[in-house]
Amino acid sequence: MDTLSHNNAYDHNSQAFSADITITERMDYYSKWCRSGDYEKDLSKGGTYNGPIIAGEAISRLYPDDKNIRILDIAAGTGYVGEELRNKGYHNVDALEPSEGMLQQAIDKNIYKTHICDILGGTSVHINDDEYDCTIVCGGMGEGHIPCSGLNEMIRVVKPGGVVCIVMREEYLFTVSEYKDRLEPLMKQLEDDEKWEISDRIIFPNHFAGKSGVLFVFRVKCDGV
Template sequence: MKRANPDLQSAYALDTPEGAKQLYADWAESYDQNFAADQDYLLPEITARCFVNASGRGPVLDIGAGTGLCGFWLTQLGIRTIDATDISPDMLEQALRKDIYRDAIEANLMQGVPMPRDSYAGFVSSGTFTHGHVGPDAIPLLLRIARRDALFSLSINARHFQDRGFAEMFDQLQSDRRIHNLSLPEHRIYGDRATGPHRDDTALIALFRKT
C-alpha cells in the first residue's frame, strides 16, 4: 500500500532495509519536487562542490544516490564518469532518467557494494549517512572498492556524528592508516525556504583520502 505522504520524519524513523525500500518506492516520483525543491535542499550541491574543490575526479560512485541530485551537480561541475548505488530500485529508476550515470547498482551499503577492488577514484554521498539510514560500518566496505588515494566527500548529519559512532570510526581508520587528510567542514543542509523541525540541521562533510 502506498503511503499518502512520505516525508523526512518517516525517513528518519526507518529501521529495516525493507522499510527503506517501501518508503522510497512511495516517495521516488515526488521526491525532487515535494522534498528537495520545497525544502530548499542544499546538501547535494554542497557535497558535490566539496568533492570538486578538493580536486576529486572520476570514476565516481554516488553512494545512496537516490534520484540523482548529487550526481546532477557533479556533472554540472565537470565530473563525467559516475555510477549510482542505492537500496531503492525505484529511486535508481528516477536517477537514471536524468541520463547522468554510467551504471546503477542496487545494493544494501551495510553489506557492501558488489564491485571489484580499485573500482573508483572518488566517492560522494549526500543525505545517506544519518539516523535511520546508513551507519559508519559501511565506510570500511567502501574502502575495499576504492583506488589508492581515492577522494571521499560524505555528508554526515551533525546530530549523529558522535552518538552513531562516526567519530570513533574515523579515529580508528586514521589510527590504522587506512585514510588520511580528514577534514570535517560543517554546512547547512537546507536553505532559507525550509520549514519544520529539521530546517536548521547541519551536516559535516567528511573529506578524506584512502591511504
C-alpha cells in the first residue's frame, strides 16, 4: 500500500474513533464512509487491516469440526468477519451492527442468517440469554465504541461452555479512557466472579496499519450475569 492511501486509512479511521462526536454522528460517519466505497478500500482485509483474518482463524482453531455452531458477529460492520467465517465453512452466523449503512453492506453480501441493527452497551440488546455458542468482536472496541459494560452482554447471550472472542488494537487498552485501568480489571473481575475464564490473551502484529492487536478468548462459565 502506498503512503497516501495508508494516510487516508489512518485519517478516516481516526475520525470514526474520535472522542468528540456523538453516537449518532459516529453511526452516520460509518454509513457515509462505507457508502462512498472507501471503508473497504481504506481497511483492506489482508492489507492494512488483518484483525478479521485473526478473528476467523481463532474461531476455526476453537471449533475445527463443528461448522454448525451459532455465532454472533458483534459490530459486524460490512461483514469482514462473516466473510472469513463463511470461507471456513461456518454458515450459522448472525450480525449485530448499529450503523445502518454498514449493516446494509453486510446484508447485500448475503453471509449472515439474521441481521440485528442494535448497539452494545447501556441497555440489553434484543437477544435471548444463552442464544449463541460463540460471539466475536473485531474492531468494535475503541473510543466511543463498545463500552466495558458490553462484556456483560457478550456473556449473557453466550451459552455456558461457549466462547467470547475479542480482537482489538492493543494500544486501546491504555489510550481509550473507557478501557484504561478498567477493561482488563473487569475481565479479571468477571473471572473471579466465575462468569468466564480466560483461555487466551495473544498479542499479534499488524492488526491495523502496522499497529499490533490483541486477541482475547474467554470460556463462559455461568448462566448469564
